[in-house]
Each structure stands twice: as C-alpha cells, then as structure tokens.
Amino acid sequence: MVATRLCAAVTAPLPPPRSVLVLGGGIIARTCALRLQEQECAVTLVAEPDTAPPSWGNAGHIATEQLQVLARFATAPRVLSDHFPRGPVALDWGSAPTWLPWSFRFLRACLPGSVRRGDAALRGLMLNALPAWEKLTKTLDRPDLLDLRGVVKLWESADADQKATSALQADHGPATTTPMDAAQIAAFNQALATPVKAGVHFAGTAHITNPRDVLDTLLARFVSAGGTHLAARAVKISPEADTVRVNTTQGDLTADRVVVACGVRSGALLPDVAVPLVAERGYHVEWNHGGQWTLPNAVFEDRAVVVTRFGSRLRATSFVEFTRDASAPDPRKWERLEAHVRALGLPVASPFARWHGSRPTLPDYLPALGSFRHAPRIVAAYGHNHLGLTLGPVTADVLSAHILRGVPLPTAFSPDRFGLRSGFSN
Structure with missing residues (x-):
C-alpha cells in the first residue's frame, strides 16, 4: 500500500534533486517547470494538450488586492x-456528495485561528505576486503580456457611493485605491446602456493581455531551456526508496521529485492522502467588440461580472458553482452572462463563444504547497482556487526555493493539513 510507504519514508532532509517531474498543464505547472529547469534541474512536464484550462478561461486579472481568504x-x-x-453562487445538487463534506471542512476553516493563519500566509504570497509576474514576463522577453494599468470596480445600485467608500477604506495590501472622478464615470456611462453611479480604480494590480499566448510562451521557453514536454496524463504516483515513479498513459517515468499541479485532478493521484478539492466552476462568454471598446477592464460589482478586453475580443466572466469537474455545465449561466452583456449595452460584433472551467479549491481557500511530511519526494502545488493565475509565478519561486534549498513554507499551506485517508495521523 502507498500509505505504508508514506509512513515508512525517511523524513531527513533530502539532497537537491537532479530530476523533477511536473504533472499538469496549467499556469502553476508551467511556471514551476520553467523555474526549476532554469535552475539546472532536468525537468519533464507531463501534460495532455488542453486548449482551454482554467488559467486560460478566467478574467486574466492579477488580483493582488484579494488578501483575505474566503473561508x-x-x-x-x-x-x-x-x-x-x-447572484453568482451555485450549488450543483447532483454533486452534493462532493461539496457537502467539503462544506463542513470549510466551516471548520472559518474559525478565528485558522483565518488569522490563512490571511497571514496568503498576504505573504500576494505581496510578491505582481513582482513575480513582472520578473517572469522579462524572462520570457514578453513584457507586453502584462498590462499594469490596474482595474476599475463599478457600482450601479442606489448605495453605490457607500459601497465605493467601503472599498476605499478596506485593506488591499500592495494595491492602492483611488475614487473615480465624474469624468471617468461619464466615460463609462457614455458607452453603457445601464449607468454606473460610483467607481474605484485599483492600482498595483494588473491583467494578462493574452492568456493563450502566456501559456504557449511558457511552454516554448521551457522546451528551449532544455525541458521535456511529454503529452501524456499521469495515472499513479508510487514513492520508492530513492526516487518516485509515475505511471502515465505513455509509460512509466522516475525522478528524484514529482510536483503535483494537476488542479482538480490532483487528489486522484494521491489516493491515500486527504485532498478535499471541490471543482469551483466558472463560466465565461467571449465575443468580438468590433473595435468599439477602449475603456479599462472593469468589475461590475452589483452583477459579479468581470469584463476584460483581450485585443479585439471582450470576455465576461462570473459564477462560483460548486460541483464535480465531470458534471455537465449549466447553460443558464451562459444565458445570464449574455443577458448582462445586453443589459450593459456592451458592443457585440460576433456570436458569443462559451467556456466553463473548474478551479481547484480546498476548504480553507489556500493552496497546498510543499513536500508531504511522510513522502518528501512528492511536492504539492494545487488548490489555488480563483487565484491560480495571480499566484502562478510566485508559487514557482517559493516552491523552487523549497525543493532546491529546503526553504520552509508557511504551515498554513502544508499539504498534510487534511490528514491521510487511510487512518494515519499527521
């Protein structure tokens, strides 16, 4: 049994690895693979082609202002x-056996001590999230992939001024806030069918200008740096005496370390470890704006809708749907997004393209980062929820330091924090 191997594993510090397998194809996996390859590890990225992972389908926002855990x-x-x-929260009742036990863990994570530890750990990552993105785009020789002009948040309701004031007074860490003046509000209202009444500009945040280009550029740079990309799916991880073996759909691989960054699939690869991930599904619609939209990227707070411009395209994103990754999408979510687009009067010059994707979310709304205590050759990098894009490069920085130099990570991120399924305690 894997659990027996886990408990029998040597807990002494391991030497720096010469070879690493990184499992997964999203932003977390690709940034980690590149960072390790740059530091002279022999890295193999194991990922089936995925044209639309969650890191591609979200709003593209580098959300440095979101300092507090949602639990x-x-x-x-x-x-x-x-x-x-x-509103934007949905429970898939057909998937209740998945999210109901998760919800009990969520409530436990809401206890004050857990919240304090979680907020402190998340703040530590967020303070370095945007600098890590800036460093990455320079490494890729593509500073154009990052737009540093920030984002605006807008309110339409009668209490818009009060909501804007609350936003201005809140702690946003590295992000700074400025109230939008009358001219800026008027610029939006000239372009919208439904007027907004108040707004706040968030500086110190950013957005990705082309999510597909980011993922493709990361992979190309990883391969050009000497990394190996195996188009396969990891099936099983087996710790051995001095290595880790990974069974894939293209054969078996061994390495000194394995990084598990498979999003919602991560738990299936760790069958004896408690990995209470839920698929937190988001939806978007995207269309051509016909050159008619030049305003800043905006969050329409009363609608819980984010509108992002990617060149000639506009994208509207929303929804937090608790479900299973394999469950069918709910067309009503796309219909609601399209209704918001029409109500706002956004320019539409093409049919809507629809997307849905599953964010990997743990009950305490913190990622699992670092080595397993009883299987130190296996390293967790999953559970980033809606902050995956934001935290991709900084995750790569802290994990590479942890793997190569033994730098400890906050215990709030410990992948062991939910225990082992087979009854062994931490």
Whole structure:
C-alpha cells in the first residue's frame, strides 16, 4: 500500500534533486517547470494538450488586492444571499456528495485561528505576486503580456457611493485605491446602456493581455531551456526508496521529485492522502467588440461580472458553482452572462463563444504547497482556487526555493493539513 510507504519514508532532509517531474498543464505547472529547469534541474512536464484550462478561461486579472481568504464566517451567508439566480453562487445538487463534506471542512476553516493563519500566509504570497509576474514576463522577453494599468470596480445600485467608500477604506495590501472622478464615470456611462453611479480604480494590480499566448510562451521557453514536454496524463504516483515513479498513459517515468499541479485532478493521484478539492466552476462568454471598446477592464460589482478586453475580443466572466469537474455545465449561466452583456449595452460584433472551467479549491481557500511530511519526494502545488493565475509565478519561486534549498513554507499551506485517508495521523 502507498500509505505504508508514506509512513515508512525517511523524513531527513533530502539532497537537491537532479530530476523533477511536473504533472499538469496549467499556469502553476508551467511556471514551476520553467523555474526549476532554469535552475539546472532536468525537468519533464507531463501534460495532455488542453486548449482551454482554467488559467486560460478566467478574467486574466492579477488580483493582488484579494488578501483575505474566503473561508471566514462573514463569507458563508453569501451561499444563501447570492445563490443563483439571485447572484453568482451555485450549488450543483447532483454533486452534493462532493461539496457537502467539503462544506463542513470549510466551516471548520472559518474559525478565528485558522483565518488569522490563512490571511497571514496568503498576504505573504500576494505581496510578491505582481513582482513575480513582472520578473517572469522579462524572462520570457514578453513584457507586453502584462498590462499594469490596474482595474476599475463599478457600482450601479442606489448605495453605490457607500459601497465605493467601503472599498476605499478596506485593506488591499500592495494595491492602492483611488475614487473615480465624474469624468471617468461619464466615460463609462457614455458607452453603457445601464449607468454606473460610483467607481474605484485599483492600482498595483494588473491583467494578462493574452492568456493563450502566456501559456504557449511558457511552454516554448521551457522546451528551449532544455525541458521535456511529454503529452501524456499521469495515472499513479508510487514513492520508492530513492526516487518516485509515475505511471502515465505513455509509460512509466522516475525522478528524484514529482510536483503535483494537476488542479482538480490532483487528489486522484494521491489516493491515500486527504485532498478535499471541490471543482469551483466558472463560466465565461467571449465575443468580438468590433473595435468599439477602449475603456479599462472593469468589475461590475452589483452583477459579479468581470469584463476584460483581450485585443479585439471582450470576455465576461462570473459564477462560483460548486460541483464535480465531470458534471455537465449549466447553460443558464451562459444565458445570464449574455443577458448582462445586453443589459450593459456592451458592443457585440460576433456570436458569443462559451467556456466553463473548474478551479481547484480546498476548504480553507489556500493552496497546498510543499513536500508531504511522510513522502518528501512528492511536492504539492494545487488548490489555488480563483487565484491560480495571480499566484502562478510566485508559487514557482517559493516552491523552487523549497525543493532546491529546503526553504520552509508557511504551515498554513502544508499539504498534510487534511490528514491521510487511510487512518494515519499527521
């Protein structure tokens, strides 16, 4: 049994690895693979082609202003107040056996001590998230992939001024806030069918200008740096005495370390470790704006809709749907997004393209990062929820330091924190 091997594993510090397998094809996996390859590891990235992973399909926002973990008692009532169709939160009742046990762990993570530890750990990553992105785009010789002009948040409701004031007074860490003036509000209202009443500009945030280009450029640079990309799916991980063996759909591989960055699939590769991931599904619609939209990227807060311009295209994203990755998407979510687009009067010069994707979310809304205590050759890099794109490069930085130099990570990120399924305690 793998669990027996886990408990029998040597817990002494391991020497720096010469070879690493990185499992996964999203932003976390690709940034980690490149960072390790740059530091003279022999890295193999194991990932089947995926033209639209969650890191491609989201709003492209580098959300440095989101410093607080979502697992807190103040958030929990939103499941009722913002439940679809009133708001963006949805429960897939056909997947209740998946998200119901997860929800009990979520409530436990809302206890004050857990929230304090989680906020402190997340803040530590967020303070370095944008600098890590800037460093990455320079490494890729593609500074054009990162737009540093920030984002605006807009309110339409009668209490818009009060909501904007609350946003201005909140702690946003490295992000800074400025109220939008009358001229800036008027610029939006000239372009919108439904007027907005107040807005706040968030500087110190950013967005990706082309998510597909980011992923493709990362992979190309990784391969040009000497890395190996195996178009395969990892099936099983087996710790051995001095290596780790990974069974894939293209044969078996061994290495000194393996980094598990498979998003919602990560738990299936760690069958004896508790990995309470839920698929937090998001939806988007995308279309050609016909050259008619030049305004800043915007969050329409009262609608929970983010509108991002990617060149000639506009994308509207929303929804937090708790489900299983394999469950069928709900067309009503796309219909609601398209209704928001029409109500706002956004320019539409093409049919809508529809997408859905599963963000990997753990109950405490923190990623699992670092080596397993009882299997130190296996390294976790999953559970980044809606912050995967934001935290991709900084995750690569802290994990490479952990793997190569033994730099410890906050215990709040420990992949062992949910225990072992087979009854062994931490």
